Amino acid sequence: MESFSDDSDAGLPPADYAILCDFLRERTGLSFTEAKRYFVDRRVAARMAAVGARDIRDYMNLLRFQASGEELQRLVNVMTVNETYFFREKYQFDCLVNAALDEVVRGRPPGSRVRIWSAGCSTGEEAYSIAIMLLEHWRRVDDFEIELHASDIDSTVLERAQAGIYEERSLQGLPAHLRAKYFQKVGSAPDRWQIMEELRDSIEFSRVNITDPQQVRAFRGIDVIFCRNLLIYFDDIGRREAASMFHDALAPNGFVCLGHSESMSRMSSLFVPRRFPDAILYQKPAGGTAP
Structure with missing residues (x-):
């Protein structure tokens, strides 16, 4: 049975810190090492x-046994960093519209469904960037029924994503003509912009813990998964589990797009790396396993 220290000096005692981190790893997939102790201590x-x-x-009992799970959600919300902006690492969006989607729809009749999932979508910039890129640059966008899904474990950022209101910092990479086309100013605020209602309605936002098999079961037959800079918060075991989950969620020949510092080869052998002119993506082979 777990035992907690009564030492209440600054920060959690090592044994208590380990118990808390093990709990968070089990429930959320988030992994916090000793290097994150100050960050975790302050938020807890x-x-x-x-x-x-x-x-x-007393606090751990609340996290474990609160029926609503409200406090665990609030702790997760303050434990996650959500720094992002429109068109971040744009070369990967270029790869999507210049090459990957054409492979995805090869042989499919017009009107077929194409499903794209932004996993770990934060405040929504990635998902909306995908939508804008499709409308602006994919020549076959009108030929297919496109479903855009976006998820995050943090309920607070999901509310902001659904509202679609952004400040200049988030819009720094957005060309002026696209801002004028897809955004409008919010009230008299000089630096607050809201994305158009049609785009807000085109994306299905949902709270999903990607380490929970029950929650991710709804994601099947996905053609492209964007999961960029999320798995850096996981340990090696968590990354392997996430890779396996993505493999199950993808349709045959579907793609995973990771952050620039992440490599699927370090997580799983289930995928084939594909080098396109714009970026490297990871593909689920048609037979289900890599050769």
């Missing part, structure tokens, strides 16, 4: 104060 202390927990034992 703030949440403990907010709920009036007497000590870490």
